[in-house]
Amino acid sequence: MKNRWISGNRWISGISAFILIFSLPFMNWIKVVNLVSLFSRIGVTKEMAGDLLTGYSLYNLLSFVQYANQGVLGLPAMVLLILMAAAIYFNVAFIIRTFMAGRNGRGKGELSYLAAAKCAFLFSFITALATIAFVIFSNIRFKMTGFLPSAVVFIVLAISLAAYIYIKILEKKEREKYREHGLLVELKRNWVLFVMLIPTFIYFMINNYLPMLGVYFAFTSFNFRDGLWSSPFTGFKNFEFLIKADLFRLTKNTVLYNVVFIGIGNVLQIIFAILVSRVTVKWFKKTSQTLMFMPYFVSFVILKVIVYNVFEYQYGLINNIITGFGGDRIDFYNTPSYWPFLITFFYLWKNIGYGMVVYLATIMGIDNEIYEAARVDGANDLQQIWYITLPHIKPTFIILLLYALGSIMKGQFELFYQLIGNNGVLFNATDIFDTYVYRITMTQPLSIGLGTAAGLYQSLFGFLIIVLVNYVVKKRNPEYALF
Amino acid sequence: MKKKVLSMLLSMAMVAGVITGCGSAAQSAADQLEAEGVTEIPQTEATTEATTEEAAPAEAKELDLSEQVDLVFYVMGDAPQDEELVEAALNEKLLEKCNATVDMQFSTWTDFQQKYANEITAQSADLIYIANWLNYGQLASSGAFEELDEMLDSVAPELKATVGDGALNMCKVDGKIYAVPNTWAEYVCNGVKYREDLRAKYDLPVPDSLENLEAYLLGIKENEPNQGLLTVTTEESQGLKTGFDAAWALNFKYSWVANNGLDYGLAANYDTPTDVYDYWYSDDFVDDMKLMKKWADLGFWSKSALSDTNNSDAYKNGLCVAEVAGQNPNKQVTAIADFENAGQGWESAYVAYGETNGIIFPGHATQNGTAIVRGCKNPERALLVLQTLLCDDEVNSILQYGIKGTHYDVVDGIYKNLQEEAGETPTFPYEGFNTWNIRNGETKLPQKTDVALQEMFDKYAVLGEKTKFPNVNIYDGFAENYDSYSAERSAVSNVMRQYLAPLEAGLVDDVDAAVDEFRNKMKEAGIDKCREEYTKQWVAYCEEYDYK
Amino acid sequence: MAKDLDYEPSSPKTIKKSTGTKVFEAIAYILLAIGSLVCVLPFIIIVSGSFTDNSTILIKGYSLLPRDFTFSAYETIFRSPKDILQAYKMTFYYTIVGTGLGLMMITLTGYVISRKEFKYRNTVSFLIYFTSIFGGGMIPWYLMYANVLNLKGSTLAIWFPALMSPFLVILMRTFIVGAVPDAITESAKIDGAGHFTIFFRIVLPVLKPGLATVGLFLALGYWNDWYRSSMFSTNSSTWQLQFYLYDLLNATTAMKQMASNVSMKTADLPTESVKLAMAVVATGPVLLFYPFVQRFFVSGITVGAVKG
Structure with a gap:
């Protein structure tokens, strides 16, 4: 019509x-x-x-x-x-x-x-x-x-x-x-809501939007003589190094690692959150939760040292155990294929307890009467989880997922940099965008343009993905969309 | 309906075309000029304005000191506990002598490279510490600092005389002086630090050549199979010269390896610096890599060494018996003191690579210097203050050692920290403000350890006298301008991490194949373009300073 | 009104546990025990390492129990207790001010963008989310605070930049949407309640798990941060605790590296064990504090009370 x-x-x-x-x-x-x-x-x-x-x-x-x-x-x-x-x-x-x-x-x-x-x-x-x-x-x-x-x-x-x-x-x-109605009427009607947003507006303006002008640096070749805003404009020269780099490999590595981190991470966080919520002995509940939270506080600098001591070839803990049983030593630090698993493991180790909190809070927000009713109807534990807990977690899960997708090109720099360091042998399997850019900018003192260009690439990549996914989600269920 | 709209759109387009079609087509500005008959564009205002303005305050004139000026002096590292106390004493003198005060600000050691660049970008400091390891050359040529040529004559002739034209000349970038170096020549040459007690115990040769180093390490391995030998990492080899620290040992063979020579696998002997030749594509390189593999297979270092960063205390704790990278006389002096404290009868000795290869020189003038940040509101006063800090003995000793009687005392011409003597943590240690750039060679108070250091320096000075450019570091004054090939440069540095480091660490199965792969990857990354440009700049630099 | 109930979903007093439940619980206990063990082992290594002599660590490696027991690492850190206490004090200050203000701003924003009647809620959500993807990089951000606002050296520059984060705002919105059904606010509106009334009387009381989560994340962010001290502090009396410790760590490594360029005296610090002791010193208080927050995650909240 x-x-x-x-x-x-x-x-x-x-x-x-x-x-x-x-x-x-x-x-x-x-x-x-x-x-x-x-x-x-x-x-x-x-x-x-x-x-x-x-x-x-x-x-x-x-x-x-x-x-x-x-x-x-x-x-x-x-x-x-x-x-x-x-x-x-x-x-x-x-x-x-x-x-x-x-x-x-x-x-x-x-x-x-x-x-x-x-x-x-x-x-x-x-x-x-x-x-x-x-x-x-x-x-x-x-x-x-x-x-x-x-x-x-x-x-x-x-x-x-x-x-x-x-x-x-x-x-x-x-x-x-x-x-x-238009903006003016909305302002008049919901002025309280606008007032509530004023501090937020100021904050994001100062902290994010005004500095965002700096994206322009991606197109300049900075020098001190002309200053930040008057340095020569160089077009896409700063992006050249991205093309020179093995961009496909870097993008693939970064995205794949992140997909695995997000996927397995969320699943494990949900599983452990549910387990904690179902456990009845109070001290156990509290203790296990606290203990699982602890790795979050271990800085990567320290983790690196411990990991090196565990996986080293000659004196490392694991190789000592292996030789103790009469096996052959494993050359971890020269064999790239081990590292995707090790890195994933340490990522999960560090983040499960922390990420679990969100799901735990969501589960705790579920009305207990619903469980009671289910139990009266004879639902067993798995059924309760499947039909009550999981559907309640779903919105949180989708929001976290969507949010994470926007940063899909932004790698866990500290994790990779500390565990792998400058070990070129492992780069094929472990080099992500952030570590590559870090190494490049370290060799160039005036690399404002380079760094900004790299960041812009990551942002655009994430932005395209998120706009796409958000569009799809919004079509199916507008409640779950990010914006 | 649809047709109507379409026809309307079309007619509109036509109208628009008519309106703008004529006269809007842009032509080349050059053609336009041609048509106007212009042959030359007068280069007037913009360029000449600047020069006339600068030419004005030519001759030395008395500086107006009537107004008090508060300056910020940005230095590296952490503040001493008694920062305020010493600053107050310092400013009292400075107010009296140049009607100015100085507020010391410290970078702290966290992210200091980043913060150093920020500080210059924000232009919040007046005086700033500079050094070649803080990229002085690149920063200066990019305009980060004020030009000092004329000001030195007009405001600080004493400073100029004290430092000397030779040293100032070395601080020139693109023909202009941007920094004032300190006046204390020190040798930061590299060498091998090894365990003299073990060497003597097993009657091994002094590791003063590649063969002897190998024999020394092998000898220890035979006698003490569980003893770690070398702790090598990638840490000191992050630049564009080497990829793995063990390769520094090649210094015995070539004087241009590691931190002295040229980038991109190029080499030039000290005697003939403009004669640049290729190393990575030479047979020597293959042989050297085979030697590295041999050493790695002999177990001189861990198979996991590429990821090892835990090296700093290994030698001190006896985990290794020699160090080959980043070892200068000062580190040897520290090691002696460490072993003395440990009291296990260990002994550290040191061989500078220069003693074997014959090339040795003190640190470059840009090793430790002071610059005035561009945008400083009172550059003249800042320079005057710098002169006072460096040349005025009274002020200099407050800045460097703190307050006499409270922090330090002089006994037999040797500096003595009073709090350290008393077993306390010093609230203002030796050079507590980290102002290595304000060291005055004439008046510098030696510490206890400086005696041993000076002995080594004297020994090297004699050797350095015999070289072609007596006691001149010809390498470190060169600052590469890689604007035109920065993408290739970063690709090359990446290939070095990925392919050169494993080669130099001897972690490849087949050296020849790995060398081939490395060379191919280098070609792909654009090594030729880098080398061509780099060589051109290097030769020009040598010509400028007459290093021929 | 809502009130906390110590409620365990699978132990109702009236119904006896079935076999299935028992098996399920057993599995839960085992999995959690394994998970906890994996997580806590490295921490035990760290704690025992912090009590071990530095050279012992270097020579013999790490162990689960301290060897050559010594306090020397802690002595190094607490060499000048005045400084570290000041750092503790400042960190508490930043954490309390930042978390308090931030939580308020985040909750208000989350409330606004969860209101269906607010026409621009999607625009505002988008503008907030957008900042998590695009940024101008560190330098313009630094110049904004250091030059434009001239906040270098001020404590404001340390707590202000971390007040909000897009992630927490969106998380909060999700919690609010999940906790407060539209019907409730609608009926309140019909009863003539204003936005502030609805916010304080209806939304906040049922939002405890959400508030606890977001508050915890904010507080941890403040507690673990060292970067802003590094960037903006000009005086060690405004340092955050983590920076105080982190800088100690960096000074050791940097000075050792520096020594290949400059003749200088390097400080004599027991590095490995100090690193580990630092981790303990910085984490300890949080682990003591965590159980207090935890009660929001181990006990349920009845929304039902509000509905009535």
């Missing part, structure tokens, strides 16, 4: 198409003027001018930054690029929506349609505005008029603003129809 309202308002997507055309790569948003005096002011030579253009779109603006060696403009140009990408994404999404609309035209389709339109136009508007701001900023910086926004920018600015206002008016009518 088609949504009639949307069909009637389809023409709005034409504006989006219009904006998209203006966003095509050959459209120049920024013009470079007064070439001679600009170049002489920013130290561009005649040779360098060969790589430069007289006009730039937001896509190739960074090439100006790179070839004219203007690191100062790097971050603003990068922000423009991201804004542009976002604007295009939302505009395309909006157009697609227009043609898909009505396929499942139930409920408040108009509102979400309008929200998509709003997003598209808002981002187009912001992008155009930011372009003008960029021009003003760089001109002030160079103390002369070197850049000008082209006519395209003003056209996009004007039509996106007009379209946005128009949508707002439409939206108001629709909202009244569905008794939906």
Whole structure:
């Protein structure tokens, strides 16, 4: 069934198409003027001018930054690029929506349609505005008029603003129809909830979001003379070493280890949590729980020493036992195939008691009456666990799982680094992304860019996976989704 | 309906095309310039501005001391307990002499490389300790420090005279001085530390060559089968020179192994530094690796040695009878003291590799120095304070030894820590602020152990005199710029960990096959590109300093 | 209202244990015993090692019982008891302030993003979760506190950065969703209760296991941390306990390495046994404290009382 309202308002997507055309790569948003005096002011030579253009779109603006060696403009140009990408994404999404609309035209389709339109136009508007701001900023910086926004920018600015206002008016009518509300009404109605979020907002702003600008360092070659924000922009040079590295092997190792850790770890944590919860003797319950918690406090530095003393070839504990029984010594430290198991074992050893707490707390949150009822109905222990405990644990399990998936490319650095160290013989089986990056950055003193680039790769990898998995989970059961 | 929309979109596209189609196509800036008839871009403002500004305060002029300046001096390591007390005494003098105070800040030894870089990035310190092992060269060339050339003349001529042009010259990076070294020459050359008592007991040769080292270790193995021989790890060999510590013993054969020579398996003899040749792809390399395998098979070190990091106390506790990596005269002096304390009749002796291969030199000037962090608000005053700290005996002794009578005393010209004498934990030990960079060779108070150390230094100084560049460390002043090949460089360093280390540890079954694999992996990693660039820079460096 | 009940699910006084239950319990005991043993063995090695002479450890290796019994490792650590007591004091301070404030902020946030009537709950969840994936790295983070906020040397820089974590917020949301059925808050709302009333009177009381879990994780995070002292402390009087010990450890290794570059006196520290003693000193108090938290995990809570 088609949504009639949307069909009637389809023409709005034409504006989006219009904006998209203006966003095509050959459209120049920024013009470079007064070439001679600009170049002489920013130290561009005649040779360098060969790589430069007289006009730039937001896509190739960074090439100006790179070839004219203007690191100062790097971050603003990068922000423009991201804004542009976002604007295009939302505009395309909006157009697609227009043609898909009505396929499942139930409920408040108009509102979400309008929200998509709003997003598209808002981002187009912001992008155009930011372009003008960029021009003003760089001109002030160079103390002369070197850049000008082209006519395209003003056209996009004007039509996106007009379209946005128009949508707002439409939206108001629709909202009244569905008794939906916007941000202001929500603020008024649930202001208490917003107040509750203020400290959280401040915290994440300071601790995470503002420092996040540092992602930009992944694209620069840092030097102290220019400082963090003005160092030369180098494009993807910092990522080269990832390609040089055996990226596939590193990714495979990291992901596989993490999958095993997450999988076995959670299963064992659940099993032990259930065991602890079923045990009746109180002192035993408490003691076993405390004892299993203890490995968490053993630092890897100490673990390394103990492990080495146990697995060493000549004097190691295990080899002493083996020779005691007349067997042959095992050369652990030169045989990679043992280590995946050993590392997994020590990971589990260290984390089971700690991770168990979450499940134990969840089990303790289950209403006892449910068990009572089951018992009266004659359910045995296994049945109680299967039909009551496990279903109650499920949401916690899924959330923990989802959360862990986001960090699937982030390895347990300390564990691997301390147990394996610099033993190259074992690297094929034990080298993960983090240890590799650590070794690389240790040989390069000014490796801010390298480290950030590596982190960005890990983040993007995890992000893609989590968005995908979260989407699937949300489709099946929105209650369990992370966001 | 659909058609209508489509046709509308199309017409819109056309309109848009017409609006922007003309005049927006960007052309090359070079073409544009060509069209305008511009042949040369005047290099005016940006470049000249800087030079004129700097040229202004040329001649020596009296520094304005009317305003008090509070400086931060960032040094390595942990603070002594009496930090505040000594700082107060120091600042009293400094206020009087240069109207400035100094606040010592300490890196602590946790993550110190990282924090050191942070400190410079944040520009919160004024004076800072520098050293080649803290990558002074790379940092300076990247602009981390203030240039000192002119300031030394105008503000601190005394400092310049004390340190001397030769040493200052060695601190030059890209032709500019960025740091002031200390004025105490020390030999941090490497060598083999071994158990003299056992050697004498079994009448073994002094391990002063590869053959003798082998004979010494074998002799001990025969006589005491359960005795550990060498404790070797990968710890001292993390750079781009060697992969496993045992390979340092090859120093007996070549003077350029381990921490002296060139990176990437390149080699250049001390006498002919610009004559760079290849080691990893030579037959010598295969022979040496076979020797390493022989040693490993003889059980000189543990089969698990690649993962062993627990080496620091092995020699001290008699778990091994020789150490071949990272052993300098100072460590020998420490070992003597340790054995004395242990009182088991053990004796430690030391052979510097230079005594066999004939190449020996003191530490480079950038071994211990002081720089002014870029962005320092009063660089001139900071330099004046540095001059006072280093040259003024009164101030220098407070900084280095604390308060006379409370912390230390001088007996027969030898430093004596009063609290240590009394059996207490010293609240301000010798060089308690870790200011090794402010050592003044002229006035430095020797400690008890320094006597033995000085003896060794004197011996080496005589040897060093005979080399081609008498007592000059030609290697450590070189700072590689790997911007253009950093990806290859990191790949190479990784191949070294993965393939060179097992070779040098003798843990491969077939040396020839393993060498082949190592060489192939190196090629894949891009060793040639690194070597080419590196050699070019190295030769240029040698030319600059006239090491020919 | 809810109240703690010492309740054991499988030992109701009215029903006699069946054979199946007995077998099941036996297996549970055996598995837990094995698990505990595996976990505690290395710890015993550590404790006995901390009482063993350093050179004995080096020569003879580790053992389950101390050989050449000595307190020298502890003497090294407690050489200046004033310092270590100060470090204990500061760590308690950071842990209490941080856990208190953090727990409050996390619970409030968890409550907000678990409210169905809050339109932006998914946006907020996403923005919080996003920080666990993307970050600008250590340097901008450091400069934020050290240069922008100028907090270097301040105690604020030590406890503030660890107040919240995306993981704990999301965990808390799960606990709240699990513990408080919508129907309850809905009916409370109809009765005219505001958000704060619902939060304090209805949500908090049934949230004990969740609060205990998140609080425990927060507190452990504070107790085990040394990194922020390393980054931001300019004076040893603000050091965290773990950093005090960790730095002692690093100083020994670093100074030994340093000695190949610089002529300097290296301190004479019994390294191996000190490492082990440090682990004991740092862990001891937590193990003493843990049983107090534990009661939230060993005794059930009846939600039923609230429903009535």
